[in-house]
Amino acid sequence: MLSLSSDSSRSPSRSPSPSPSISSEDRDRPQSPMRPMPISASSSLSPPGLSTFHADLATSPITGGFVSHLSPSSYTSQLRTQSAGSKYLRRQSSSVDEDAIHDTLSPTHVSPAQLYSTESGRLFHAGKICIVLVGLPARGKTHLAVSLTRYLRWLGVKTHAFHLGDYRRVHLTPGMDVPDDYFLVNASPSTVILRQRVMAACKADVYRFFEKDRGQVAIYDAVNPTSAGRRVLVKEFSQRGIQTLFIESICDKPEIIEANVRSVKISSPDYIGWDEKEAIMHYLKRISDKIPHYETLDEPEFSYIKLYNAGERILLNNSRVGYLPNRIVFYLMNLHIKSGCVYFARAGKATELRPRYKSDPHLRDEGRTYARILTDTLLEHRRSEHTARNANGDNSPERELIVWTSTRRRTIETAIEFQKRGFSCRQRPQLSQMHPGSCDGLSREEIEEQFPGEVELHKKDPYRHRFPRAESYHDLAVRLEPVILEMERIPNDILIIAHVSVLRVLYGYLMACLPSDIPELDFERNEIVEIVPSAYNNKVKRIKIYGVEESNTL
């Protein structure tokens, strides 16, 4: 959860923002005017499906970036800057190469792994829940909010994170620092008014999310230092029929706090030229000056989760709020301080031109050559990345690579080279491709002939539609959940060699894609897709495999 090494040095396109109205200790996440653009140059040559997404980026009203990340809150800024026609901004089309985790969801959004839809749009009969984060700055709250949002959205729980810091920034005039008494209980009247205005703005958006947008879980990311303040929140939410679950992030290990401060807080212009150690100390002192009284969660009647040292210890109190807290705790148990990269690669070409599921064919010669080139390319890429990191002063050791394939022959055979070179390879039945059912081996025309109307239905809802006896992408997503959790837990780098349907779903999770995007995602045979996790969003890179023809055949 908390980066132990400075990731920002790795991505060339991220630059610290010179945004003037921000005081560094309020920043829970880096302010960049634009989301880092996809690094791969090949995006300009992207296949027809993707090019439209990039075009939208250019015409977006706010300097080509994604709205939610920019100024203050996803909600208020969008509503303000949206052109007259639509009253509600939702992501019209996505660039699937950008992590969509900070985007808002439409009212009728249905998630990739959602088990079933209900009329209210709310699942698990859990009603409306507000997860209130508690914790001092630099405790990883924002990262926690982002990770949780990703996982919950994946499960089909309509979730959105509201960062109070964003609202604060809107209400401060440029150049103005947060008042010294901002966090004090007995603040001056002008500070109190400021505070109330900020909170009101944030809460208004939270309520709009629940009431207008059929949201189910709102994550309220703020310090929430006092018990009295928390009680007020619980009461107010309960009056609106919203249950409250607190998650407190506590760190008693100075190394974790310092690492966090180092990677996120002191990259601001305020600290340019400072000695790193001094900057950290300075920042921490500002925190303790501004927030002298912090009361840890202790109210027995509240439902809460206390997270110590990024998951080393978890305390769950009064979990009778239902299914969600258990699920969240399970996720938190597996969430690692820093996950490794995930690489996606396709299996080589099979002996059958249109490989049938039932026959489970072997690799043909071309496929075996592909396997060798794939292995060489990936290992070379890792070597050069490692060298580059060392050159940048990052001396963290290279993570061990493990390989996961399905139990289908051509994926296992593609991994042979890795196995020969001593890498650990594991076959997982859950990674088998989407079952084609009665359409196994049939062409589009043949399907239309044998099952008239199905092709039409499929076009209407490619994510959820099942051909006769087949699986849908949705079924795949549900099936892949254990794989996803294990991916979160394992600290290694993982190479997944699987059928393109499986790669699409896993990519969809990591990049928070909309269900409508997932069936269209592209995975060429001459590319390895690399996803690097970082504190606030995951980044995609496509590594070209030379010597393999660009082909999208099965």
Next chain:
Amino acid sequence: MASYSFQAENVQICVIMVGLPARGKSLIAQKIVRYLTWLSIRAKCFNVGNYRRLETAHPTAEFFDVNNSEGERLRKLAAEAAIRDMFRWFDQEQGVVGILDATNTTKTRRNWILDLCRKRNVEPMFVESWCDDEDLIMQNIMDVKTTSPDYVGQDPEKAALDFRNRIRNYEKVYETISERDLTYVKLINVGSQVIINRIQSYLESRIVYYLMNLHIKPRCIWLSRHGESAFNLSGKIGGDSDLSERGREYARQLPRLVKMSVGDRPLTVWTSTLKRTQQTAKYLPYRQLTWKALDELDAGQCDGLTYEEIENRYPDDFAARDENKYEYRYPGGESYRDVVVRLEPIIMELERQENIMIVTHQAVLRCIYAYFMNVPQDQSPWMEVPLHTLIQLEPKAYGTEVIRIKADIPAVSTYREKGQSAKIKK
């Protein structure tokens, strides 16, 4: 053969139960064993009380007094014997998760076990059940202890009294787990508070998640196959056929059968996505959910064939399946093991829910039944689960009660014994 998804290379975990008597430790231990075994992870419970009983069959409360040195000595011997057996099981029988079921209430005892585990490279994980809810404790005492082998033949009232004194002796030396560097889970008052400390692996997190989802509210689970289908009549396997006339009759009778058994209790019905289960459940007046995971075992290339045809076309496969029906995977299809993997979320959800009725297929039903009744892998694929029968399962303290309710509607038997093709009995 595909390696199972959980198994990290050579991980061996010792789950060490901690808690006063009558805190549900044995129940938790047995459920963990059942769950892991069902997932094909070798798990076994070593109950120290059983070892102690070999020497001292009917102890009184004084036996458990800390100042009773003879009692102490015998109890320590029992613990040593249990641990010795457990390590032997790890070494010789490829055990993965061993559960040491005992009170283990003092730090010294726990440290002793810790040392032994570390020397043998076994990962220790403590599970403490802490309870101060008097009602729950009393209920536990009445339910279980008075029928325990320690109190056989004694007056239940006296037994309960003696047992409470035994607990008091334990209470005098009880030290709850507080060592921060241990891996442990503390369940307080049946999950109203849970403390999770230093989980080391995915398997451990899976065990913890399972424990968090358990509840002890009484409830039942009803299982039924779909009504007789057209394919059943012609002896074909797989497919997505409609119900036969008799199958439709079963669907019509089902609401009455279910009502007799369920009464007024709230119920939710789960079916698969295949027509025959949905048609079977369609008259049931309860909320229905469809789960893809409840679909029948995929027969791959053999889908739509009769067993005779399979035997003729794929004689080697037919024989191989009889050899090891659990592991055998139809070409292009699934094995029983694969079905279990995809059923796991269903089982987890079942543990959390209260009254559920599942309308599903032969292989899937065998797997679910095997979970609740702890049927081993070599037997579960051969269990007889006839059509037109409603099975009621009631999970109780140390096992599950089964009641089979037959609808009096004749149906073919789809049961095939080893070495035979299915004979259609009308």
